[in-house]
Ligand SMILES: *[C@@H]1O[C@H](CO)[C@@H](O)[C@H](O)[C@H]1NC(C)=O
Ligand SMILES: *[C@@H]1O[C@H](CO)[C@@H](O)[C@H](O)[C@H]1NC(C)=O
Ligand SMILES: *[C@@H]1O[C@H](CO)[C@@H](O)[C@H](O)[C@H]1NC(C)=O
């Protein structure tokens with residue numbers, strides 16, 4: 001009793017302290033004390049922001065391309081009111097010194113509050129974007145009783161250059177994410193978060209990222225739920241040889257010819273960040289430029305060295321059941337990136353003239369013969385024996401969507417539910433309204449994000465009686481319930497979002513109202529499962545097929 005009275009006084013004193021310190025709050029983590037700021041969200045709730053927390057040493061100089069090193073501590077109180085720099089962006093903005101994360105806490109942090117945590121890995125093709133509030137403001141989520149963590153990680157050549165050996169084994173950007181996640185696991189209790197209730201969550205390249213953490217041997221125990229949104233590792237995996245070749249071609253494009261990894265990397269570390277951003281057209285071969293889907297500086301498999309994030313193909317790990325067994329929420333938007341193919345006339349004519357060579361290498365099948373055979377079937381299934389042309393856009397858009405997003409998501413859902421008892425909550429976001437981005441094909445890639453994060457360049461209708469805000473609140477309840485309970489609708493809300501199973505094949509169709517639907521794109525997905533089954537890629541340097 002007396003103890004209780006004392007702690008009550010302590011709480012009151014703490015609150016006084018908080019008020020008298022003009023909306024500043026201190027929290028002590030392993031490295032030292034942080035001073036956050038109390039702010040008001042767009043939903044008129046109060047939260048505390050801790051921004052620009054270093055989780056790794058600045059990856060500059062000798063640390064460029066290297067695995068991230070844990071950040072040092074500091075003396076005294078570190079101001080956490082400002083974001084750390086974005087990582088280097090395609091336009092040259094940002095900085096290499098960018099390995100910072102942000103923690104947003106509802107109200108003020110209370111140690112022992114054990115709030116669930118959403119840990120956000122942003123998208124942007126491993127190429128651009130950041131965890132800052134330009135696109136990822138916490139205002140909506142923070143009003144639903146969860147802690148939000150957003151991070152920066154190294155992008156493009158800074159994050160994904162690989163020499164395919166011990167000099168630069170690759171996936172530094174994934175290792176940044178892993179270090180940030182480890183930081184959250186170790187420190188989030190100081191903010192009132194529950195280290196045993198961390199939901200790992202990412203969209204687009206962030207979805208590719210978090211699904212890779214799902215199957216990485218490094219990630220066990222770091223998260224207890226996962227949300228894989230509009231993207232995963234299935235659509236492609238550049239081989240380690242290809243990644244190595246790209247690194248040497250980058251050197252050559254900058255005038256440095258060698259076949260020695262160490263010499264190459266010493267040179268690449270001596271070049272300033274701006275000069276390192278060589279136009280990718282100078283690095284890619286003509287053949288690569290015509291591939292159906294390809295980009296330099298993607299994640300890759302790594303040599304089998306200590307600290308490796310991924311030494312065999314992610315698909316193989318999934319098939320073998322070698323993944324963290326946690327509840328999964330995953331889905332797509334209704335239009336995703338499908339229409340993008342219509343803006344690529346060279347790819348379309350390459351598909352028409354040489355379909356098998358253009359599409360085959362992107363199919364997840366273990367031999368070139370199987371890829372070619374499946375490509376021929378895909379052509380017939382989508383285009384019959386007609387010409388492939390933007391004049392007949394629908395089959396092109398369908399194929400591109402299926403290839404890049406719909407089939408990878410569906411295949412992951414089917415594989416996990418076929419091999420485990422884990423609950424998998426599957427959705428399609430398809431909300432149409434003028435004020436948010438829609439196209440004639442439906443809700444495009446990323447159009448769901450402004451319903452989860454406050455974007456600075458977006459105009460919102462926050463009237464709780466508007467369709468837009470109802471959809472937003474529906475989505476926010478589903479996401480935060482999943483973070484809290486591993487179930488987006490622990491009670492009918494008003495419908496129950498039933499987990500996927502192979503009999504009902506349920507998914508949540510998110511429109512102005514949410515309805516439980518069945519068998520998403522069944523005919524196309526069944527065709528893929530039968531003719532392009534989920535198997536590791538050909539020509540990839542992994543322990544399964546060297
Ligand atoms: C927030 O509060 C302001 C001032 O009271 C009010 O005008 C606004 O409508 C509120 N916004 C929301 C989303 O409730
Ligand atoms: C990078 O080096 C080039 C010359 O090679 C120079 O023009 C440029 O200003 C440098 N950029 C930075 C950010 O130092
Ligand atoms: C919405 O469209 C505008 C204009 O095309 C674009 O600048 C913005 O990035 C889009 N927002 C999203 C979330 O895709």
Ligand SMILES: *[C@@H]1O[C@H](CO)[C@@H](O)[C@H](O)[C@H]1NC(C)=O
Nearest residue numbers: 417418419420501502503504
């Ligand atoms: C669903 O999965 C179960 C267990 O793996 C299997 O016995 C059953 O045949 C499957 N049903 C369908 C419709 O595929």
